[in-house]
Amino acid sequence: MPSLIDIRRRIRSVKNTQQITKAMKMVSAAKLRRAQERAIASRPYAEMMNRVLSNIATAALADPDTAELPLLQVREEKRIQVIVVSADRGLAGAFNANLLRSAQRFMQEHQGAEISIEAVGRKARDYFRKRNANLTGEHAGIMDRPTLEQAREIAQRSIDLYSRAEVDAVYVVVNEFKTVMSANLVTRKILPVEVPEAQDKQIDYIYEQPAKDLLNTLLPRYVEMSIFRAMIESVSAEHAARMTAMDTATSNAGEVIQNLTLNMNRVRQAAITKEIIEIVSGAAAL
16 A cells, blocks of 8 residues: 555645646637637638639639639549648647548548648658658648648649649548537548539629639639638647647546545554554553
């Protein structure tokens, strides 16, 4: 049985850990509010871009040259690039594990294709490095507060590979923010660009430039926005997962402290009882 000193030392250690987890929960809660506002604010922009893309694509269908746009070319998926958007840090429960497991499952489902990985986040980079995966790019240390410029760099790399027909499809695997308690794990194809279907009510726009030229400019912006939105959604989901994990860790630490305190009282009571017995026995012997 451990001594009182050992139990007190362990209680003190668990209390220190509890203070850390409680502080991390508060930090994640503060960061979650800002990240959530940023993610929600990007959704109307993405929806409007889908609507504009749909309207322009509808107008461009009359032009036979539109089908020759590089980002609309549909090919057999023999070479696939997967953009895995993970976190830079752990201590977020199963956030990174579920994401990487989903990416690994996608690779197993497409074993007949040549898979390359664009790792966004330190966890994805380390995971696929250890498994000697084919990495086309590594982007670590940018998931604390991702910017549009960083998303544009990632998107441009994928656009170049797809335009040169070095890859036949580009997918993104990401945890999207759903609620504080759960995230929405998504695997989405971003190249070739799947033009949204036109809405029932179409507006007859007058374009100053040919619709094909507008579409040629808009499609790369659409890919950039898709990757940027995936990054900021992942940040929101990460903070939510970390806040939940740290709240659970704090509660578990409280239970451990309670059990250790009860055990310490029992040990102390046993020691006191033993001393009393020794005193009584000594007095009886005299």
